[in-house]
Amino acid sequence: MEKIYGIIKKEGIHHIITNGKHYLLTEYDENDVLICMYVIAIDNNDLKSIVELNENFSNNKFKSVFFEKEKGIMYHIYVRNLLTLSRLKKIISITEETKVEFKVSIELLSILLQKNEIKLLKILINHLLFSNSFVLSLLYYYKYKKSLANLKLKNMISKEKEKVDLNQLYNSDYYTLLDYACEKGYETIIKYLVKQGADINKENILGETPLFFACRSQNVNVVKGILENGTNINKENILGETPLFIACEIKSEGIAEYLIDYGAEINKEDNDGETPLFVACEYGNLNESLVKMLVEHGADVNKENEYGRIPLFSAIEYGHENIVQCFIENGADIEKEDEDGYTPLYIACENGKDAIVKQLVEQGASINKANNKNHQTPLIISCIKGYENIVKYLIDHGADVNKENGKKESPLFLSHQLKRESITKLLIEKGAKM
Incomplete structure (x- = not known):
């Protein structure tokens, strides 16, 4: 990219757009050439070239460029490791001072989230998720002390707010951005997404909310953060499982106990009639203290599943001698x-x-x-x-x-x-x- 950058800078963006690809650039990928032109225009605060590039790009005049337009130029700049903090600040400066706009796509937010790019995410969410016209309208009302009725303000926000939907699914129907951040344990990003309006009760196609993914992170602080924002602790997924089932599945005593103390139903049944205690007894990597904690907090050791079995059967199948003893001592039949x-x-x-x-x-x-x-x-x-x-x-x-x-x-x-x-x-x- 360095060589492309040098050639374009020397020849000039307008010259290359007008006369076609320079002979020195023929060996390079068309996509890289286009992105380099944008980067140079941004670095030089060259508004004229940015406008010209945008017009040609949106009108499909770059016939040989094949990447998806809907992802936005900033996305393609980032994936080439060219979206530095200083460059992003220049983009913000350009958008705030002019009518030039850069798309903040869901793909861009997704990849920044995956890469844990907290600083870039903060800047984007703070500065680029509202259109210039909306911000200018508010400034106008403020400057001239004009009263703004709540209804009108709501209408303005509805019409002018060009916020990327933080609750939109980012890769498939299984994840939202907040789900992904919760599962990875990105506490700072989670707080930021929630603050910016991400829905903590948004369900995926499996009926799971961000709290399910927070439990999978094995990070109690992430779970606490989601719960403190008012999510339903006993929400069921399509299997009838609640977040407590997930905590028991991953054998996390800390998260399970926190959920119980916060109000999770300890004897809640899933679609097979099994409770979290069944799940805690399954598989080889048993956490004995988790099972004992559940029993101490009132888990029913004689609860039957739809096959007529109680948790003791699971403990036996997996050879958990200490848990068998625990169940016997606590009245298992x-x-x-x-x-x-x-x-x-x-x-x-x-x-x-x-x-x-x-x-x-x-x-x-x-x-x-x-x-x-x-x-x-x-x-x-x-x-x-x-x-x-x-x-x-x-x-x-x-x-x-x-x-x-x-x-x-x-x-x-x-x-x-x-x-x-x-x-x-x-x-x-x-x-x-x-």
Whole structure:
């Protein structure tokens, strides 16, 4: 760009526009040449050239220039790393003193936001989002002490305010500018966008407001800032989840506790009948203190989802021994059956969770209870899965080695059929019959 800049500066913008691209510029991209002409005109405060460039640009006289006009010249200057603070101030000076205007596009604001260009954003929002005519009209009324009725002022603002819609979606229907700033944790930009009228209750197509994205930032201060501006803390997305679900999903105890203290419904159900406590128990990266905090704040440990399961089932599936103990100590029903008749002990056996099997049996879980789907007992599923240690433990604690499933298949028959030799031998030793 440096060489292009030098050639244009020497030959003159008007000369190049009038006579076509200079022979020294033929090897360069047409878009870069156009942007360089704008930059030189801005640097030299060359209003005549800027007007000439604008006229030619808007009238499509630059036939070989292919970038999108709707993004505005300032956007294309920025993406070429040419929109410095001093250059932006010159643009502002030009727009304030003349009728020349530079478009502030949603694409420009979006990329500045993504790049965390706080200084450039502030200048743009402060100086370039109102038309000159609107500002001059207000100055006129002020200068001549003319009274301005509220209704007239509102009408003027409605007609003359050329503000880029800060609530407009910036890349797709999933994000607004404020959503993006919240998710990235850009506190300064968030304050600025809200101050300039960004809607903190604006929903995307998933039904999520900026508070959902603030929770995903894992920054409590961002969440506080959005809440203090009056957003709905129990707003649901299309899945029936509230921001508290998001905090539990990302395992953020700090954000979850802040939301609860601020009024979030701790036992709110999503579309599957699950509460934030279910979500906190899922996945491998469990935050034990988060789960315990939820329980301490009144989360219902026996709340059923639409499949008849309680949070204890999730804790067992993912092997969270300490959470299983926490639930048991807080009254979780260890004999709870889901819609298929599976009990917590059956789930522990099916998933090979030795330690949890012991926890449940020690608390009095029924060892011989069969499910109502295929009438298998915890011992049968343990034999099928090949978990010898669990099989031995169950037998030692009273499991019926001859209890059959719905197909009249015994534990010994199944272990023999599946070639579980050591388990077959163990069952025979304990008196099992084929």
